[in-house]
Amino acid sequence: MKVDVQSLDTFNQLAHEGAEAATRSLTQMTGIEATVDVTRISLLDREDVGEELRGTAFAGVQFGFEGALAGETVLVFEEKRVGDIVEALMPGGCADESMAQSGVEEIGNIMMSGFIDGWAEHLNATIDHTPPTYIEREGAAVVPDGPETGARDQVFVFRSEIEWAGEDVNFYIYMLPGYGSMAELLAEHVDTAGDAIPIEKLAVFNQMTREGAAKAAENVQMMSGIETEAEVAQLSFVPIEDVPRQFGEDTYVGTVVEFTGTPSGFLLVLFDEASAVTVAEALLPVEPDSDGLTEQHESAVTELGNIMTSGFVDGWANVLQQSVDHTPPRLVHDMGQAIIDPLAAQLGRHQRHAFIIDARMQTDEVDFESEIHALPNEQELRAALDELVVDRADQLEADAEQIF
Amino acid sequence: MKVYDGSQSDDGPEAEPERVKVGIAEYEVTADDAELTTSGLGSCVGVALYDTETGAAGLVHVMLPVAEEMDEGKAAKFADSGTQLLIDELHAIGANPRTVQAKIAGGSDMLDFSEGGSGIGDRNVEQVRATLAENDIPIVDEDVGGDHGRSLRLEAASGDLVVKSANREKRTL
Amino acid sequence: MAEVLIADDSEFMRNLLREILEEDHTIVGEVENGVEAVEVFTEEHPDLVMMDIVMPIRDGIEATDEIKDTSPDANVVMCTSVGQEEKMKEAVKAGADGYITKPFQKPSVMEAIQDVVPS
Numbered sequence: 001m002k003v004d005v006q007s008l009d010t011f012n013q014l015a016h017e018g019a020e021a022a023t024r025s026l027t028q029m030t031g032i033e034a035t036v037d038v039t040r041i042s043l044l045d046r047e048d049v050g051e052e053l054r055g056t057a058f059a060g061v062q063f064g065f066e067g068a069l070a071g072e073t074v075l076v077f078e079e080k081r082v083g084d085i086v087e088a089l090m091p092g093g094c095a096d097e098s099m100a101q102s103g104v105e106e107i108g109n110i111m112m113s114g115f116i117d118g119w120a121e122h123l124n125a126t127i128d129h130t131p132p133t134y135i136e137r138e139g140a141a142v143v144p145d146g147p148e149t150g151a152r153d154q155v156f157v158f159r160s161e162i163e164w165a166g167e168d169v170n171f172y173i174y175m176l177p178g179y180g181s182m183a184e185l186l187a188e189h190v191d192t193a194g195d196a197i198p199i200e201k202l203a204v205f206n207q208m209t210r211e212g213a214a215k216a217a218e219n220v221q222m223m224s225g226i227e228t229e230a231e232v233a234q235l236s237f238v239p240i241e242d243v244p245r246q247f248g249e250d251t252y253v254g255t256v257v258e259f260t261g262t263p264s265g266f267l268l269v270l271f272d273e274a275s276a277v278t279v280a281e282a283l284l285p286v287e288p289d290s291d292g293l294t295e296q297h298e299s300a301v302t303e304l305g306n307i308m309t310s311g312f313v314d315g316w317a318n319v320l321q322q323s324v325d326h327t328p329p330r331l332v333h334d335m336g337q338a339i340i341d342p343l344a345a346q347l348g349r350h351q352r353h354a355f356i357i358d359a360r361m362q363t364d365e366v367d368f369e370s371e372i373h374a375l376p377n378e379q380e381l382r383a384a385l386d387e388l389v390v391d392r393a394d395q396l397e398a399d400a401e402q403i404f
Numbered sequence: 405m406k407v408y409d410g411s412q413s414d415d416g417p418e419a420e421p422e423r424v425k426v427g428i429a430e431y432e433v434t435a436d437d438a439e440l441t442t443s444g445l446g447s448c449v450g451v452a453l454y455d456t457e458t459g460a461a462g463l464v465h466v467m468l469p470v471a472e473e474m475d476e477g478k479a480a481k482f483a484d485s486g487t488q489l490l491i492d493e494l495h496a497i498g499a500n501p502r503t504v505q506a507k508i509a510g511g512s513d514m515l516d517f518s519e520g521g522s523g524i525g526d527r528n529v530e531q532v533r534a535t536l537a538e539n540d541i542p543i544v545d546e547d548v549g550g551d552h553g554r555s556l557r558l559e560a561a562s563g564d565l566v567v568k569s570a571n572r573e574k575r576t577l
Numbered sequence: 578m579a580e581v582l583i584a585d586d587s588e589f590m591r592n593l594l595r596e597i598l599e600e601d602h603t604i605v606g607e608v609e610n611g612v613e614a615v616e617v618f619t620e621e622h623p624d625l626v627m628m629d630i631v632m633p634i635r636d637g638i639e640a641t642d643e644i645k646d647t648s649p650d651a652n653v654v655m656c657t658s659v660g661q662e663e664k665m666k667e668a669v670k671a672g673a674d675g676y677i678t679k680p681f682q683k684p685s686v687m688e689a690i691q692d693v694v695p696s
Contacts, residue, residue: 306658322663
C-alpha cells in the first residue's frame with residue numbers, strides 16, 4: 001500500500017476541518033472563543049503517542065468509532081481548568097462533581113460529533129461512534145490505546161490543538177485509527193501513483209530516525225556524562241505554513257545546519273535555555289567565568305549540536321550508501337518559532353507541504369531535554385525513500401577501521 | 405443549560421480589550437479596539453494597518469514574497485497578496501483609504517542559507533513595501549531586518565505596535 | 578614528541594584536543610578552516626595534522642587532498658563527527674592516514690596518533 005503527498009494532505013485537511021467543526025460547536029455551546037492552532041498527521045511508535053502531554057493531568061472524553069474508519073479518539077484539556085469550562089457551559093454547574101462530569105461529557109460529545117461527522121461526509125460513508133466515556137488521567141495515559149497494537153508498533157495519529165483565545169487553555173484532540181484501515185484509506189486517495197511511497201518504508205524510515213536519535217543521545221552521554229535517552233521519533237506531515245506553528249514563543253538555544261545529499265534540508269538541535277546551560281557546563285572542563293549563557297557555553301553547545309547532528313544523519317547516509325554533507329553548525333538563541341520560520345520559508349519556495357522528522361531526548365537525572373528536528377526537501381525525501389532498501393535499514397553504522 | 409447564539413457579547417463595561425491571535429499566513433481586522441497579536445516572526449513579516457480616522461486596524465503575518473497560482477486560497481501566506489488582502493478587508497469594515505497608515509516588523513535575515521542575492525526576509529519586506537506603495541499607504545514606522553525573531557501586538561485602540569524579542573528590549577512603534 | 582597542527586572550526590574542540598595532546602606533543606598551530614590548514618601546514622611542516630571535516634570556507638577532505646598532493650609524506654588524521662562510510666572512503670582517497678569519530682575518548686586519540694607517528 002502506498003501513500004503520496006496528495007493523500008496525506010487530504011486527510012490532514014479533513015482532520016483540520018473536523019477540529020474546526022468541533023471548535024465551532026464549542027463556541028456555540030459555551031461562548032468560548034477558540035481557534036484550531038495546528039493539526040498534523042504523524043506516524044510513530046504507539047508508546048510515544050501523547051508523550052508531549054507528560055507531567056500534566058487531563059480530563060476529557062473518549063470514544064470508539066467504527067465504519068469507514070475504525071479506531072479511538074479523545075478530546076482532553078487540563079484537569080484544573082474543568083471548572084472554567086463547565087462554568088462557561090452552565091454557570092454554577094461545577095458546584096456538583098457529577099454535574100461537572102456530565103458537563104464535560106456533553107461538551108465532548110457535541111465537539112466530537114462535529115469532528116467525526118466531517119470525516120464521514122468526506123468519505124461518503126457512515127462512521128458510528130460509541131457514547132462518550134469520561135476520563136481523568138495523567139499525561140500520555142489520556143491517549144486511547146487504539147486498536148490491536150503493541151508498544152513498538154507504529155500508528156497513525158491525528159493531533160489537533162485548539163486554543164481558548166485569551167486564556168491559557170488548550171484542548172487536544174487525538175485520533176488513532178487502526179493502522180490497517182488508515183493505510184487502506186490513504187492508499188485509495190493516492191493521486192499520483194508514480195510519486196507514491198510504500199507506507200512500510202515510512203515506518204522503516206521512522207525506525208532509522210529512532211536509531212539516529214539513540215546515536216545522538218549516546219554522543220551526548222559520552223561527551224557530558226549525562227545519561228540520556230531518546231524518547232520519541234516521529235514523522236509528521238503538515239502544510240508548510242504550519243511548520244513554524246509547531247513551535248511556540250519559548251526561547252531555545254541550539255544549532256542549525258543545512259544538509260545536502262539525498263535528501264537535502266535543514267536540521268535543528270535545540271535545548272531549552274536551562275538545559276543548554278546544564279549540558280554546556282557538563283562539557284566544560286572548568287567553571288565558566290560568569291552565570292547564564294556565556295561564549296564558552298555557546299561554543300560547547302555548538303560542538304555538541306555538531307556531533308549530535310552527525311550522529312543523527314550518518315545513519316541515513318550509511319543505509320542509503322550515500323554521503324550526506326552538512327554545513328558547519330550555526331548557533332541560534334531565539335524564540336522557537338522565529339528559528340524555524342526562515343527554514344520553512346526557504347523550503348516553501350519549492351513545496352507547499354513538509355515532512356517534519358522529530359526526535360526528543362531527556363533524562364530523569366537532571367533537568368535536561370533536547371530536541372532534534374529535520375526538515376527535508378519533500379521531493380528528495382521521496383527519492384530517498386524510493387531508494388531505501390528495507391533490508392539495509394540496520395546498516396546505520398560505518399566502521400572506520402575496516403576502511404583505514 | 406444556557407444557550408448562546410454566538411452573536412451576543414457578555415463583556416462587561418470595563419472589559420479588557422479582546423485579544424485575537426493571528427497565526428502564520430493569517431490575518432485579522434478589527435473595528436472595536438481588539439488587540440491583535442502574532443508571534444515568532446523570523447524572516448516572516450507582520451504588516452499592521454491602522455486607520456487614524458475610524459480606528460479600524462488589521463494585522464497580517466506573511467511568509468513568502470510572491471504568490472503563485474497553485475496557492476489559491478492562501479492569500480495571507482504571501483507578502484503581495486497578503487498585504488493586498490489586509491488592505492481590502494480593512495476597507496470592507498469601513499476604513500478610509502486616505503487615512504490608513506502602516507507599521508511593519510520582521511523580515512530578519514537569520515538562518516538564511518541561500519547563496520548570493522538577497523534573503524527571503526529582505527525580499528518579504530521589499531514586497532510589502534511595494535504593495536503598500538501601490539495602494540498609497542505610508543509606512544510610518546518599522547523594525548525590520550537584523551538577525552533576531554520578533555513577536556507583535558497591535559493595540560487597535562491607539563494604533564501602537566509593540567515589538568518583543570527574545571534577547572532585547574521591547575519597542576513600541 | 579611530535580609537532581601537531583589542529584584544524585577544527587570549534588573552539589571547544591580545539592581546546593579539548595590541545596589538552597589531550599600537549600602532554601606528549603607540541604602544538605604548532607590551531608586553525609579554523611581548510612584554507613588556513615594548508616597555509617600553516619606549508620609553513621610549519623608538522624609531523625601530524627588533526628583534521629576536522631566539516632569546516633567553513635574549505636572542508637578538511639579538500640585540505641587533506643592538497644596537503645597530500647604536495648607532501649605525500651604528511652600525516653593527516655581526520656578527527657570528525659561524521660561517521661558515514663562514503664565520507665570515510667573520500668578521506669582515504671584524499672590520502673588520510675587515520676579517522677577518529679567524535680565524540681572520542683582520550684585513549685582512542687592517543688592510539689590513533691601512535692599508529693601514525695610512533696614515538
